[in-house]
Amino acid sequence: MSAGLPPDDRTIAAIATARGRGALALVRIAGPATRTIAATLLHPSPTVPRHATRCVVRGADGEAIDDVVATLYAAPHSFTGDDLLEISTHGGLVAPTAVLAAAISAGAQEAMPGEFTRRAVLNGRLDLLQAEAVGDLIDARSGAAQRAALRQLDGGLSRRVADLRQRVLRLEALLAYDIDFPEEDDGPVPRARVHEATAELLGALGALLATRAQSTLVHEGALVVLAGAPNVGKSSLFNALLGEARAIVTEVPGTTRDAIEAVLDLPGYPLRLVDTAGLRETTDLVERLGIETSARYLSHAAVVLVCGDSAATLAAAVTAVRAAGAAELVTVRTKCDIAANSNASREIVAISNEVPVDVHVSAQTGAGLRTLLDAVEARVARAHGMPAADAPALTSARQHAAVGMAHHELRAFEQAWRDDALPPSIAAIHVRAAADALGALIGAVQVDDVLDVVFASFCVGK
Helix, strand or coil, X not given: CCCCXXXXXXXXXXXXXXCCCCCEEEEEEECCCHHHXXXXXXXXXXXXXXXXXXXXXXXXXXXXXXXXXXXXXXXXXXXXXXXXXXXXXXXXXXXXHHHXXXXXXXXXXXXXXXXXXXXXXXXXXXXXXXXXXXXXXXXXXXXXXXXXXXXXXXXXXXXXXXXXXXXXXXXXXXXXXXXXXXXCCCCCCCHHXXXXXXXXXXXXXHXXXXXXXXXXXXXXXXXXXXXXXXXXXXXXXXXXXXXXXXXXXXXXXXXXCCCEEEEECCCCCCEEEEECCCCCCCCCHHHHHHHHHHHHHHHHCCEEEEXXXXXXXXXXXXXXXXXXXXXXXXXXXXXXXXXXXXCCHHHHHHHHHHCCCCEECCXXXXXXXXXXXXXXXXXXXXXXXXXXXXXXXXXXXXXXXXXXXXXXXXXXXXXXXXXXXXXHHHHHHHHHHXXXXXXXXXXXXXXXXXXXXXXXXXXXXX
């Protein structure tokens, strides 16, 4: 383990549930002294693994702290691989904190962020990719992100990376045989065989690298920006799509002076909906700052919903949005219920003749909302494809960097091998570096600094 980290024989404890008011909370204790601490704290102390026991937590003075349910998990058949005790206390702030304090008083030490999952990795219960999936599952903001994390936790990506690493090791073994036993009966290994194996590996690594873009959309959502002139119904549409009032809606132009963002969970990709300030010239300093923020969002958007309630406002909005970025556009005729009630069919025809309208919507009646979402999903899918149901994908910058390093090293080997630019023994160093990069990715090669990166963002108790 890296410098400054505690030794493995510590017994650690932490509150594993979020702080705040609630019915129940969970205190975890793990390590070699778990049973001793349990015998000190709990009356009666649980002795049968995986059996829930109702007991009383008592402090050092013998006073009752809480009435709890405790479950013991015996090593190595626990989440961490150590003896592990989970104590379900009453919720709130006082009860779980008092139980944790009693556990520390009895000999436990407070856990660091991610230390329980880190121990699971060090004890072989999880690999590094599965550990990252635990964090992704906790942080998931959509059903798609949750499903991707569950696939990774099940080991899908781990198996794919492990298979790629084994193929790299076989290539290294092939080179070693050629270097060490060139005069054997089979003769030198054909150069074409090495080249073919390398090309197949580069293709497989390239395909895995390509999954990062889709995975980013799954976890962060596709950025969908609502843009248009003030008071054309952007905020009303934003609220209608979310099903709740998130943006202030008034008849006063310029009400939305900053970007308002929310995630809309859809079956494919989640959408990061952003309601922006109205696009117009203004002398108001605060509103101008909001419009500048809108321009920044437009420059990074995957899809822009260009909103207008008339031919003029829609045409002007399309011109402004096209000048701000190259995102996919969905033109939206807002307030179609008002147009219908005011017998304004000629206005709709005029819009269609000047600017093609993709969707007519009404925030008040809900007309066209489903059609609008279908249009957005189609635009995102056209650009990025739909996420595969079972295909493993890279979910973090660390993973992408490691696979990218393996790809870079194999590319360097391929060039040296093709050009006969280096002796085979030197060129093979690139293959070893590729295997090490993939090994560090799943934890087959233990690197403490890598562990520090993986668990730096974990919450205490997990």
